[in-house]
Amino acid sequence: MNRILIVEDNALNRALLLAVLKPDGFEILTAEDGLLGVEVALRERPDLILMDVMLPGLSGYEATRRLKAHGDTRHIPIIAITSNTTPTERERALDAGCDGYIAKPIDTRSLARQVRLFLH
Amino acid sequence: MSLRQKTLLFTALTLVGLMSILAVASAVIWHDSATRLEQLSLLLIGLLVGVLTIIWVDRFILRRLAQLETSVRHITTSGDLSARVPVTADDELSSLARSINNMLAALEQARQEKVRLLQEARRQLGELSLLHTASIATARSGSLEAALQEIAQSTHAAFKAVNTMVVLCEPDVAHLKIRASVGVSAEVLATRRFQPGQGIIGAVADCGETILIDDVTRDPRYDNADTRTRSELCAPLKIGERLIGMINVESEQLGFFTAADQQLLQTLAHNLSMIVENLRLLEELRAANAQLTELDRLKNQFLANMSHELRTPLNAILGFSELLGDETPGPLNADQHDYVQHIYTSGQHLLTLINDILDLSKLQAKRVELERRPAYLTEIAEAAQTFIWPAAQRKHQTVINDVSPDLPSVHIDRLRVKQVLINLLNNACKFTPPEGCICVRAEMWRDGWLRVGVSDTGPGIPPDQQAEIFEEFAQLNWERTVVERGTGLGLAIARRLIELHGGQMWVESTGQPGEGTTFYFTLPVADASLRSAATRLLVIDDEPLIIELLQSILLPPEYEVLGVTDSLYALDRIRRDQPDVILLDLMMPQLGGLQLLTALQHEPQTARIPVIILTAKALSPDEHAELERVAQAILPKTQLRRAAIINAIQQARQALASSS
Numbered sequence: 195m196n197r198i199l200i201v202e203d204n205a206l207n208r209a210l211l212l213a214v215l216k217p218d219g220f221e222i223l224t225a226e227d228g229l230l231g232v233e234v235a236l237r238e239r240p241d242l243i244l245m246d247v248m249l250p251g252l253s254g255y256e257a258t259r260r261l262k263a264h265g266d267t268r269h270i271p272i273i274a275i276t277s278n279t280t281p282t283e284r285e286r287a288l289d290a291g292c293d294g295y296i297a298k299p300i301d302t303r304s305l306a307r308q309v310r311l312f313l314h
Numbered sequence: 315m316s317l318r319q320k321t322l323l324f325t326a327l328t329l330v331g332l333m334s335i336l337a338v339a340s341a342v343i344w345h346d347s348a349t350r351l352e353q354l355s356l357l358l359i360g361l362l363v364g365v366l367t368i369i370w371v372d373r374f375i376l377r378r379l380a381q382l383e384t385s386v387r388h389i390t391t392s393g394d395l396s397a398r399v400p401v402t403a404d405d406e407l408s409s410l411a412r413s414i415n416n417m418l419a420a421l422e423q424a425r426q427e428k429v430r431l432l433q434e435a436r437r438q439l440g441e442l443s444l445l446h447t448a449s450i451a452t453a454r455s456g457s458l459e460a461a462l463q464e465i466a467q468s469t470h471a472a473f474k475a476v477n478t479m480v481v482l483c484e485p486d487v488a489h490l491k492i493r494a495s496v497g498v499s500a501e502v503l504a505t506r507r508f509q510p511g512q513g514i515i516g517a518v519a520d521c522g523e524t525i526l527i528d529d530v531t532r533d534p535r536y537d538n539a540d541t542r543t544r545s546e547l548c549a550p551l552k553i554g555e556r557l558i559g560m561i562n563v564e565s566e567q568l569g570f571f572t573a574a575d576q577q578l579l580q581t582l583a584h585n586l587s588m589i590v591e592n593l594r595l596l597e598e599l600r601a602a603n604a605q606l607t608e609l610d611r612l613k614n615q616f617l618a619n620m621s622h623e624l625r626t627p628l629n630a631i632l633g634f635s636e637l638l639g640d641e642t643p644g645p646l647n648a649d650q651h652d653y654v655q656h657i658y659t660s661g662q663h664l665l666t667l668i669n670d671i672l673d674l675s676k677l678q679a680k681r682v683e684l685e686r687r688p689a690y691l692t693e694i695a696e697a698a699q700t701f702i703w704p705a706a707q708r709k710h711q712t713v714i715n716d717v718s719p720d721l722p723s724v725h726i727d728r729l730r731v732k733q734v735l736i737n738l739l740n741n742a743c744k745f746t747p748p749e750g751c752i753c754v755r756a757e758m759w760r761d762g763w764l765r766v767g768v769s770d771t772g773p774g775i776p777p778d779q780q781a782e783i784f785e786e787f788a789q790l791n792w793e794r795t796v797v798e799r800g801t802g803l804g805l806a807i808a809r810r811l812i813e814l815h816g817g818q819m820w821v822e823s824t825g826q827p828g829e830g831t832t833f834y835f836t837l838p839v840a841d842a843s844l845r846s847a848a849t850r851l852l853v854i855d856d857e858p859l860i861i862e863l864l865q866s867i868l869l870p871p872e873y874e875v876l877g878v879t880d881s882l883y884a885l886d887r888i889r890r891d892q893p894d895v896i897l898l899d900l901m902m903p904q905l906g907g908l909q910l911l912t913a914l915q916h917e918p919q920t921a922r923i924p925v926i927i928l929t930a931k932a933l934s935p936d937e938h939a940e941l942e943r944v945a946q947a948i949l950p951k952t953q954l955r956r957a958a959i960i961n962a963i964q965q966a967r968q969a970l971a972s973s974s
Contacts, residue, residue, distance in 0.1 A: 204626060210633040217642050271955060277622055288867055293955040295866065299629040299665060302636045307859050311951060 196313050197221040199240040201231035201257065202275070203249055207298075211244060214302045215309065228252030232260050235267050242313055243272045247287060255290040262291035271312040275300070318376045325371060329364035336360055378407050386414060395422035441578050444472040448585050458593040462494035465586060466561075470496040473575065475563040476542050479515075481508060482551075482559035482590065487519055493559075502539065513537040514548050518560050524549040524583075526576050528569040540564060547571040549583035553591050561586060614675060621672045628668070631661040670803035674786065677810045684727035684814055687848075687874060688840035690891075691764065692719040694728060695754050696879070698735035700858060702743055709748040713739070716755035717766070719883060724764055725840035730811045735768070737804040738833050742770035746830070762839050763817070769832040776825035783821065784809050812836070848874040849963065852891065854884045854910070855899035855928060860951070864897070867956045881910055888920050895963050896925045897949070911944050924966035946970050 198220045202208045212222055223238055225231035228249045235243060243261070247254035254274060261267040271294070274287035278297035287295045293312065296305050315323075340356055385399035395418055401411045447468040451461040462480050470478035477497035484491045490508035492498070498506075510519045517535045518525050527546045530536040536546070543564040551559040561583050565571065635658040637643065639651065646654065676682045695717040706713045724731075735754070742752040750771040759765035775783060786806045809819045817836035823829070851868065853861050853875060861877030868875050876893070878884045881902045888896065896914075900907035907927065914920040924946040933941070933948070941948055946966035949959065 206626065206630045210630055210637075213634065213637050213642070277625060284866065285869065288869065288956060291956075293867070294863060298625050299632045299661075302633050303640070304859070308863065311859070311863070311954065313952070 195219065195221055196242070197223060197238065197240040198309070199223045199225065199231065199235055199238065199243045201225045201228065201243065201249065201254065202246040203227060204246075207246070207275075210300065210302075211305075214300075214305055218306070218310070220309075228254060228257035232257050235261050235270065236264065239266060240270060242309060243270055244275060244309075245272050245292070246275045247283060248277055255286055258287075258290040258292055273305075273308060273312070316380075318372070318380055321376055322368060322372060325368050326364070329360075329367065333357065333360045333364065374403075375407070378402060382407070382411060382414070389418065395425060437574070440472055441581075444468050444578070445582060445585055448582055448589065451589070458590065458597065459493065461589060461593060465582075465589075466494040466496050469561065469563060469579075469582065473547075473563045473571075473579075474565065476566045477540055477564050479562045480559065480586070481515055481562065483519075483557060487557055490515070490519065490559075498540075506539070513539065514546050515560050515562055518548045518550050518562075519557065522550050522552065522555075522557050524576055524580055526571055528571075530564075542566050544568045545570045547575060547579055549576075549579045551583050551587040551590060553587055558587060558590060610679065614679060614681075617672055617675050621668050624664075624668050628661060628665055632658065632665065635661060667803070670807055673807050674803050674810075677807060677814075682811075682814065684730060686725050686727050686815075688723040689726055689728045689731075690719065690723050690876065690887075691721060691756050691766065691837070692717045693876060693878070694732050694735060695756075697858070698732055698739055699754070701736050702739045705740070705743050706752065709743065709746075709750075711743060711746060711748065712751045713743075714751065714753040716753055718756070719886065721756055721758070721764060723840040724837040726815055726837055727811075731815075731837065734808040734811055734835065735766075737808045738768040741804065741833075742768055742772070742831075746770040746772035759836055763836045764839055765834055765836050767832050767834045769830055771828065771830045773827045774823040774825045774829050774831050775821060777823075780821050780823065784819075808835075848872055849895065850874045850876070850891070850893045851895050851897060851963070852884075852888060852893035853877045853897045854881060854902070854907075855879065855897070856881070856902045857899070860899070860928070860954075863954060864959070868959065881906070884910060885913055885920075888914065888923070889917070892919070893923060895966060896923055897928055898925055898945070899928045899930075901930060908944075915944065922970065924963075924970040926962050926966050 198215055200208060200211050200215075200222060202211065202224070203226050208224060215222060223234055223240055225234045229252045231243075231245065231249075232252070234240075245254045245258055249257070258272050258274070261270065261272065272292050274284075274290075274292040274295040276283040276287060276295050276297045284295055284297075294308055296308060337353070337357055337360075340353060382399055385397075389395070389397050389399075398415045398418060399411050401408050401415065448465045451464040451468075454461075454464070466478050466480050469475070475497065478495065479492055479498060480494040481490050482493045483489065487510055490510075492503060492506060492508075495503060508515055508519070510516050514525055514527065514530075514533075514535055514537075516537075525546075525548050527533050527536070530543055530546055536543075544566055545568055546562065546564045548560055548562040550557055551561065561579065563571075563579065635654050638646065638654045639658055673682075692715075695715050699713055699715050703713065739752060739754070746752060752768070752770045754766070754768050756764055756766045784805050786803055812819045812835045816838055819833065819835040821831060821833050823831040849872065851864070851873060853864050855861060855877070856879050858877070858879055861875070861879070865875040865877065876887075876891070878887055898907050898910065902910075911925060911927075914923070914925070925944075926947040926949050927941055927945045928949055928951055930951050932950075938948065946969040947962045949962045
């Protein structure tokens with residue numbers, strides 16, 4: 195069964211992401227900040243990570259960089275969740291090593307499709 | 315020997331000679347008859363006459379001439395033109411003397427006139443110099459304070475004053491403040507306060523006219539501020555009738571200031587008033603400008619923060635209502651479905667507004683930068699059409715895409731033009747009744763421009779409202795249709811975006827029901843030379859999401875991703891565009907991937923383009939081998955990571971290069 199890690203500090207956003215992913219029967223792991231996210235990813239090795247870029251403490255970009263640098267987690271696809279207010283956000287996300295991104299407010303159908311695409 | 319001595323000698327000699335001749339003559343004529351005594355007396359008479367003649371000549375002519383000569387010489391050497399030569403007797407010499415005196419008088423007058431003119435010129439120069447200083451003081455010094463001080467200094471020096479002050483009304487006559495001074499001690503500056511009516515300055519404030527006082531001790535108005543002062547001159551600074559200040563000079567001497575001084579100070583005051591007013595206005599303007607810039611910055615900051623804040627709850631509203639609407643947590647009855655739809659639509663509307671406000675704010679601040687690349691309109695029109703398809707379907711409207719793929723590419727920001735098209739299509743959908751028709755077409759338009767038109771079969775826009783609709787939050791109010799409150803910011807933004815591209819946007823409508831409306835906008839055709847250095851990828855996949863995903867992770871300027879969802883068009887596009895790499899989905903309706911691949915291989919032009927196959931399902935080793943023969947790389951759709959894709963591209967290009 196596929197496991198997805200959601201790294202998102204806002205409870206409402208987490209709830210929404212959970213709601214989108216639940217029907218497909220994924221096992222969901224959550225982390226509320228970047229540092230915790232990296233820890234959980236290293237420990238649990240999920241099949242996909244949804245990473246919010248705006249996180250307290252360690253930023254989503256930095257967390258992504260660390261995970262992509264580490265041998266154990268390099269292969270895990272990371273979808274960045276950007277806030278869509280500046281054009282440089284998507285570039286930064288891709289530069290940090292993200293494999294895809296989705297902008298807030300999240301189009302739930304689009305997210306579901308992207309997730310399925312990466313997890314086939 | 316002087317002329318006089320020579321003349322005397324000559325005269326004497328002449329007389330002696332004459333007398334000798336006379337003596338000889340008489341001796342000859344009367345040599346017998348005259349006695350020696352008679353001869354001697356004749357000689358003596360002759361001698362006497364001679365001496366008298368000499369004395370007369372000397373006294374009446376020679377001496378007078380000498381005197382004249384001495385006088386004139388004395389005058390010329392001393393330069394004293396007031397002196398006169400003595401006039402004695404009444405003859406030619408005295409006439410000469412009088413003439414000389416007249417000439418001297420004339421010379422004296424001329425010299426006095428010259429002195430007078432010189433003084434006058436100096437005075438005027440001094441005045442001009444003072445006024446000039448006043449005018450350029452503003453140009454030289456950056457501030458009002460500095461300019462006023464410089465003017466006060468010059469005035470002080472020009473009038474030889476003991477103290478000088480420039481007082482301004484801040485802000486009115488009741489509040490007078492010393493803004494510049496010379497010769498005034500620090501304590502006085504600190505403590506001195508003026509009231510209207512107090513002192514001479516106060517008196518000028520009251521009456522608004524210049525006051526000149528020859529003796530301050532005799533004037534009851536003087537308030538004894540400076541004990542050295544004896545006379546004072548104070549002129550008002552006015553703009554029209556409004557008093558804005560005073561300039562005051564004081565002198566230690568009684569009756570020092572003349573009417574000419576008053577005139578000068580008044581002229582100076584006049585110039586000074588204009589300077590003060592201008593500098594004050596300039597300062598106000600600068601302050602206002604700084605404030606505006608700050609306000610603008612705060613506004614933009616606020617908008618950015620707000621939009622970020624608003625997105626979070628909006629995220630929840632849109633996301634959850636979308637999930638509900640899709641019946642993900644469970645089925646809904648008809649009513650529930652409707653209500654959820656309302657929530658979702660409102661959320662969308664709110665999101666559009668937030669995005670539009672932010673967009674418009676950026677456009678107004680000219681902070682929008684276009685990312686212009688050559689792009690095909692057909693494809694953008696397709697994407698826009700897909701976007702509004704659900705809304706059009708609900709109203710049973712037909713959407714036609716009549717943008718020919720044969721049109722040349724345009725040099726545009728793809729995302730922005732798509733935004734414009736979506737906006738126009740949305741409006742068309744909204745304002746067209748059910749069963750109506752919406753059409754997008756494009757054609758060549760003048761040199762180097764393409765014209766795009768979005769038409770609908772709605773009620774049209776009356777000519778008198780056609781200009782307003784491009785304004786922010788314009789409201790459209792037609793009799794026949796439902797009153798739809800405003801078109802929001804969409805058209806305002808759309809037009810600005812088109813104009814940023816150098817194009818134009820306008821509307822054509824007769825206003826007659828059923829004849830509809832057409833919005834036109836122009837876009838610049840891409841120059842063939844604009845072909846960028848980017849790697850051009852053509853993605854052929856019936857799944858738009860794949861195309862969008864690839865477009866979002868392979869960004870310009872390194873990559874340009876164009877997509878085709880219809881495999882029938884694909885071959886044409888490949889022939890025309892000559893992309894650098896093709897990504898091909900195997901499973902497509904109509905013309906399948908393999909068939910397309912075979913067709914490509916048959917043409918030398920297209921055979922040299924590396925192909926990467928995208929597979930959705932796992933391949934058997936046989937299938938894999940088969941594909942490897944015809945394509946340069948295989949990429950499973952589950953492996954659509956940026957790194958993997960870039961890898962595949964490199965691999966494909968290398969494979970083709972090494973095999974040819």
